[in-house]
Amino acid sequence: MIKNERLKDYKYSFLNIAGHEKAVHFLKNLALNDRIPAGFLFYGPEGIGKRSVAFSFAAEMLCKDLNLGLEREGNSPSGPCGECPACRGILNGTNSNFIFIEPKDDSIRIEKIHELNSYMSLTPFYDNYRFVIIDNASKMNASAANALLKMLEEPPERSVFILITTSMGSILPTIISRCQVLEFKPLSEDLLAKYACDRFKDVDKRTLDVYSRLSRGSCSTLEKLVTGNYLEYRNDITELFSNGLFYSGSLSYGYIMSEKFNRIMKNSEDDPQGTEKFLFETLLLILRDIFVYFMTKNEKLLYNIDISGKIKEIIKNAGLNGNMIMQMIELTAAYINKINYNLNRTIATDGYFVRLLKDISAK
Template identity: 30%
Template sequence: MPGFESISDQKQPIRILTSLFQKGAVPHALLFTGIEGVGKKNCAIAFAMLCNCLEKRHITGDQAGADFSALSDGSFINPCGSCRSCRKIESANHPDIILIKPVGAFMRIEQIRNLGDIIAMKPYEAKMRMVIISDAQCMTPEAGNALLKSLEEPPERTIFILTANQISDLIPTIVSRCRHIRFNPIPLTSITEMLVAKFLLDPESSKVIASLANGSFSKALKMGANNRVNWINHRKWLLNDVARKCFTGEPSDAVAEPYGLIFALSNKLSGNKELLFESLEMIKTWLRDIAIYKYSPDKVVNADMIKSIRSASEKISIKSINSKVNAIHKAQKNIQANANLRTTLDVLMLRLAGA
């Protein structure tokens, strides 16, 4: 499906974009924020198609849903998907649709300087040149400052679209020069239905994977495609091991297990890099459940592990949970920056254990 029709459960962002286009009020810089895998990049590409489509077509309000309404007749504008411009953009062959993404863990100043050389020239054929900067939170400070110059004096017929996880990941001066559009996590039911339809998984397994994906289509697709992994059993093993070896008491408590047993867990995790990031996300979700249980037990994600969650919730404070979640965030960033994997995981396990 071309354009916005391929983007699931993001009616509000699409309504805003189509309204801006219809009114001729598209700003020179847009910032799309939201967790990974909710359609930010795809929406940026669809909007580039819309702004340069040679045909365009209306989708009725009944087809699109009431929240899409951007035109007076209750419809919204969608790119045709079949004209020369749309086909080029969809196949990533349009010379004026420029995608910048991190090289490795960072987006460096050389990439932004090269971009500056390109946009200094007029667009080749596009009505509106689009510069899509994916994962803008990965820009180095030098790259961010270099981009700021282009945002302050945008070239003619050029629109910047930045995607990032959250506003706080970017320098405030960049945020202040962009129109912010927030993308919400994908609902659990939508991800579950997708997994059942695409991978023919049973509803129970699909719901577990959807919960672990935490609102991200891309994570759910990755997990669903990896059929050789029994995610339900892997999750239970991991969380039971964390609960047993990394005691969820206060930081001042003594470690419940000898260091050797704690490090055995980090050894297992470091030995399976393919599942490492999903495993760390599982631990974060479990810690979130421990916090949520204190106030809304019915809203925990790992509902089949409610007994261990209740037990842990009685032993750990919100402050300690936050400290442990922050430790996981720090470990994830260090791993992305190519820090020593085993050392990073050893330190993380000690922090989870309260050591």
């Protein structure tokens, strides 16, 4: 029993993967039959667990108690031990049979692939598999992709390349043809809610249900929302927005909104640009809900379902119509796209909120 408690702490194991049963089952079978192809391409939306599955697959294969986690007949699965040098080496980057590559300055350059190539020409340690995981593989430039293709065409013995991407369109078709392609889909809300309950035992269930819905199928979004205290920010910005619409007759109220907005921002000066983007994206999601409710009158379709009453109140009190809501959505989306180029945040948010009220009062 003690052993199982300890195993839970080691993150990379098929036992810890939420959802993706088909992919996990498929990989387990390949491993059991010792028929692991040299190339894989994992694709699907951001933040749903592609990398965790890839890391777990490597851990399952590289743990010194080889295949410990795989369900052989009469064997109950227990996952990688989490303690041997192989397991620890995956965590801290010292496992010589485990190579992880991700973009630097938004690209994976040919030098990196050349480096990989010379490394892979050495014999693997302990006669084991060697895993190369390339995250955001679409960030390889053309020459890097071609160099990788050469390796996939004549893969070194017992090497396994796992390419991870959100868009198949940006991967060379010749690379795709060399890979076993696995599609990953967003997790269902129920599954995320269950994962959330297991993961955050000290947060109440009602709150976690809201977070699960807001995460739109992504485990990593869920983690960010819970640990970033999202609901508090969301409630602040919703309040600010609904008050603003109430006073929309007076454009100068836009400056007050802007000031209040920057006060909410003050709480997190360590990453102002990130926080600003986060707050505006939150506002965009609220506007999306306002639009959906306005069109359908169906609150089951809302992301921010816990504040459906507030959303109805905003539509009613501000006398919003479809055009006005669309205008606010466009204004907000355009603002988010420009956030990285703002030289002065106060001037930029002043402009945004005044314009927002102007659009509303133009009816």
